[in-house]
Amino acid sequence: MNSLVILNLGKGNCYDGLPHITARLVRQHEAASQMQYTGSLPSVPEIPKLYNHWQQLYKALHKALRKRLSTRSSIEFDDTVPTNVSEEEFRYLGEQLQKHINKWLNSSGFRTIDQQLRTQLDPKETIRFIIETEDPFLQKLPWHLWCFFEHYQKAEIAISAKNYQQVPAVPNSRVSRQMRILVVLGHSDGIDVQLDRGLLEDSAAETLVLNEPRRSVLEKHLRDKVGWDIFFFAGHSTSQAIDTMGEVRDQLSLNSCENLSISEVKYAFKDAIDKGLKLAIFNSCDGLGLARQLVDLNLPQLIAMREPVLDQVAHAFLKHFLQDFARGGPFYASVRYARERLQGMETDYPGASWLPIIYQNPTEGSFVWRTLQPPIPVAPQRRISDRKITAVNLRNLLLPVMLAMVLMVTGLRSLGWLQSAELGSYDALVRSRPVGADISEIDDRLLVVEITAEDTDKYTYPIHDDRLAEALTKLRQHDPVAIGVDLHRYQANGEGREQLLQQFEEFPDLITVCSFGFGDRELLSHPPEFSLEQAQNQVGFSDLETDALFQPGKSVVRRQLLSYDVNLAEESSDCVTSYSFGLNLALRYLLTHGVQPLRANGSNWLLGDVEFKRLSAQTGAYQALDGQINQMLLNYRFRPKPAIRASLEDVLAEKVADNEIRDRIVLIGVVDPFGGDLRHTPFGELPGVWIHTHAVSNILSAVLDQRSLLWVLPQWGRFQWGDLLWLWLWAGVGGLLVWWVKSLPLLALSLLVACWGLRQLCLFILIQGGWVPLIPALLALVGTAVILLARKHGFLPLESLSEQLNIKRHR
Known part of the structure; x- marks a missing residue:
């Protein structure tokens, strides 16, 4: 399902605040089902100051970079801009801007909008997020830094003016034709526009290229009778050019002699829009002013660059965008895909991923790349007599087809092409396990103290040190075995720092967390006041292994870290403990x-x-795990939250019974979504503290309850011979069914039953602690059956070995 969010910022700005904000949520194909929420934002004069400073440093860094790369460049900076700026200072300023933006959007007046959107939206759906505002700075603000978009990987931001109207519908004859792109390569002194040209000409579209055209030529082709789907411009452009009257004009440099603004060709653009122009791409410098003029003409979509852009960045964005969009990707998702790929270039080109931005007419739907498929030729029907095959021939084909299918599936698996599907099916099996099949659904050895949204509203976020120390004091009165605090406390929070540190000194079984990430020490390290002994014994690392590399777009936690050799880290870290948070707590209980x-x-x-x-x-x-890490498969219990639960307010009010704390492991962590500690699991999103709870329970259950750890079929080193035999078995099932069952309807029913039986058998084995291949076995079963069935009815020109030998004997 796709959703549209329109966030209208109303009147106001960062200096005066935004008192009247509305957020409208529209479900695709459910136009009558709309929701609207209201809110406000306070004044934040520091954000424009930070952005202006960031902008100055950006121009300075790129001016220096331009001089290092070439004496000829695609960007024109003011020569008075200083160049003695460090990249570290630039990155630090970007981090500060991101923190201020998120703090602003977490203000009380806006929190209702944020919470309601998170409640209604599914992280798996494609989301078009449009911001309506007339304020130029708010249009330029890098909204993608909002932490909301970290949780919604298929959402992308766009900007819209507050005034717009719908474009007349395009005739069906134009909608059904092949995609058409008008490419304008403007004045290219110092720019390599030919690479852009090659990328567009290689796409599956009809392309017309105008190389440094005159204004009259551009207008003529904009008014083309057939119409265009995409307008693309590469070349020199600026939104800060001053005309002879002293007014700021938005200019495109068409050739060495002609510069023009959008207003000078607006009627030609209007004609192109009326004939079906859906998208304009300005892969050139400083295009926001150009964008605003075209948006006034009600252009459906436009992509521009916030700031000056180097050739290398512009080429990379266009390449990645076309790769995804021309293959059928949603427009917004394709822009995000291309924008995020630019982050990998920021070592050489700082700030690259901040540049692309979408302008959107909210009345228009999402733009889709059209691909015309050639007609599929119909094969002539063969006579029934040509399709006959004897049972003897089919039997001779059985083993070769089984072998070929097993080898093919094994090859696909070894290349990693089945990883995503296999991991998805594994999650489905985990959710399908009957509750209490091999162990109780609740581990009563554990208590989880949740810091809920109500707690953070009442006590602020992060929870202050004195409040946390008070909660620890009340918990210790009931003699828990150990207490795990899943909160990074490098920095003092409010008052009570000494009381909190005293808790760690008095109770050696009080454990907190650190992380081996190499970002902000304030977020990742343990309290710096700890002694070396405390850093090693009262700290466990909280890093969670996700499957983002094996299942793109789904960072699911399926594995559990036990220990890590800090000497293996590529960079030094303040985290010096060798044991994970979960293992540290489990050892104390055991x-x-x-x-x-x-x-x-x-x-x-x-x-x-x-x-x-x-x-x-x-x-x-x-197929490519890090064998140096001490990790194992996480055998989740049967429900997402498998422990006794209490809120922080319950603990402070002493509402938790003594028998729920005494002799138990207590874990404390944030479950409020604003804490940003949500992780994907087979059960869906869970706060990190609950994943650590599953990890502790997994260790305790294996040692004390004899619950099986998750295992796989046997293998020799990297050779998974057990899985190979398993595939051979199910390929044989598919082949034998085709050989034995004569009736086609009965065969189809038999194959369905076999597939269902395979799934149930995999589920049964998983309950016993074994993970056996489901998707590869299904492919082997169905693939073998389909090939033999096709041969049985004469659709495949396969010959058995015995047939070939008989032919040779007759010769």
Whole structure:
């Protein structure tokens, strides 16, 4: 499902505040079902100051970069701009701007809008997010830095004016034709526009290229009778040119002699829009002013650059955008895909991913790339007599087809092409396990203290040190085995820092977290006041392994880290502990139950009689894991929140019963979405503290309850021979069904039953702790059956080995 969010900022600006904001949510194909929310934003004069400073540094850095790259350049900076600016200062300023924007959008007047949108929107759906404002600075603000878009990976931001109207509908004859692109390559002194030309000409569209055209030629082709779908411009442009009357004009440099503004060709553009022009792309410098003029003509969509752009960045954006959009990707998702790919260039080209921006007419739907498919030729029907094959021939084909199918599926799997589908099916099986099949749904050895949205509204966020110290004092009165605080406390928060540190000194089984990430120390490290002994013994790393590399777009946590050798880190970190947060807590509980301390068995850990085997590079569906990390599969319990729960307010009010705390492990963490600690799991999004709870429970259940750790079929090193035999088995099932079952309807029913039986068997084995291939086995079963069935009815010109030998004998 696709959704449209229109955020109208009303009147106001960053200096005076925005007192009247409305957010309208529209579901696609549900025009009658609309929701609207209201809010406000306070004044933030520091944000324009930060952005203006960022803009100055951007121009200075890129001026210096231009001089290093070439004496000829695609950007024209003021020669008075200083160049003695460090990239570290530029990046720091960008981080500060991002923090201020998110703090502003987390203000109380706007929080209702944010919460309502998060409640109604699905992170998996495509979302068009349009901001309506007439304020030039608010249009230029990098809204993509809002943390909202980190949680909604298929959402992208666009800007719209407050006044707009719908463009007349285009005749069907034009909608059904091939995509047409008008490419204008303007004055190109110092610019390599030919690369843009090649990218567009290679796309599946009819392309007309105008190289440094005169104004009359441009107008003529804009008024083309057939009409255009996309207008593309590459060349020199600016939104700050001054005309002879002293007025600021938005100019395109068509050739060495002619510069013009959009207003000078607005009637030609209006004609093109009426004939079906859906998108304009200005892959050139400083295009916001150009965009505003075209938006006034009610152009459906436009892509421009916020600031001056180098050739390399402009080419990369166009390349990535066309790659995704021309293959059928949604327009907004394609722009986000291309914009985020620019981040990988920011080592050499700082600020690249901030540049692209969409302007949108809200009355227009999402633009879709049209691809005309050639007619599929119809194969002549063969006579029934030509389709006959004997049972003997089919039997001779059975083993070769099975072998070919198993090898093909294994090859696809080893290349990683099945990882995403396999991991998705694994999640479905995890959710399908019957509650209590091998263990209770609640682990009563654990208590989770949730810092809820109500808590953060009442006590502020982050929770102040004195409030946290008070909660720890009240919990310790009931003698828990250990307390885990899943909160990064490098920096003091409010009053009470000394009281909080005193809790750690008095209670050695109080554990907090650090992370091996290499970003902001204020977010990632333990309190700097800790001694070395405390840093090693009262801290566990909170890093969670996700599957973003194996399942693009789905950063799901399916694996559990146990320990990590800090010497393996590529960069130094203040996090010096070797054990994970979950393992640190579990060890303290197990020690009270007489379990021997953690000890090594080669590269694996032993607790009691249970060996926690490290995952190899190829494990189950995974084909390229990091074999140096001590990790295992996380065997989730049967419900997303498998422990006793209490809120921070309940603890402070002493409403939690003594028997729910005494002799238990207590975990404290933020569940308020504004805490930004949500992670994807097979159950959907869960706060990090609940994933750590599953990790602790997994260790305790394996050692104390003899619950099986998740295992896969046997293998020799990287050779998954157990999985290979499993595929061979199910390829045989598919082949034998085709051989034995003569009736086609009965065969179809038999194959459906076999597929359902395979799924149920995989589910049963998972309940016992085993993860066996489902998707590869389905492919082997169905693929073998389809090939043999096609041969059985004469659609495939396969010959058995015995047939070929008989032909040779007769010769």
